[in-house]
């Protein structure tokens with residue numbers, strides 16, 4: 001794996017925890033609205049961290065941080081991810097994994113072995129539009145990951161929770177798409193809708209966010225199927 005970023009402190013990435021975020025390079029998807037182009041393409045312009053540097057940091061911050069968010073890129077394309085997470089957990093941290101859901105077998109293994117405490121999985125679009133949106137034959141595996149997460153109990157004593165989330169782009173997502181997504185993930189533990197925000201690192205710059213009225217409408221629409229639906233990042 002290539003560690004291409006470290007956000008040393010975040011109150012946002014891991015709900016309810018003071019955490020750091022580790023960015024792993026590379027991704028199998030090519031979402032045109034992705035804002036982490038350099039991390040996805042593993043640009044030589046980014047200096048990679050060694051694992052020694054990361055673990056030295058995590059040992060030093062043990063009294064301040066309680067969680068580590070692992071994001072990307074797509075972390076699960078790295079076969080050495082489970083071992084990396086196991087070593088972090090040995091230090092006593094809770095782990096949140098951000099994933100595009102393309103590796104259901106690895107996700108199942110991480111959950112079964114209690115290596116992750118929280119998972120945020122992106123839903124990129126309605127099933128009918130999925131592969132086109134991400135420029136990858138993703139839907140079959142993404143559906144397996146959705147089923148896997150829907151089958152998880154998020155009771156306190158289980159020690160695991162998950163959320164689905166969608167970045168909404170005016171040019172890519174309309175009401176029919178949201179309805180299709182909601183029917184697919186109905187009954188989910190939590191669903192977050194995030195408006196697209198343009199940034200310098202985005203793959204394609206021709207996109208826009210929905211206005212607030214549309215976002216609120218989508219939120220209420222989704223709450224019919226997933227009561228715990230909320231807007232985020234507005």
Ligand code: SF4
Nearest residue numbers: 027029031034073100
């Ligand atoms: S948005 Fe996520 S899944 Fe899509 S290309 Fe970027 S890192 Fe990969």
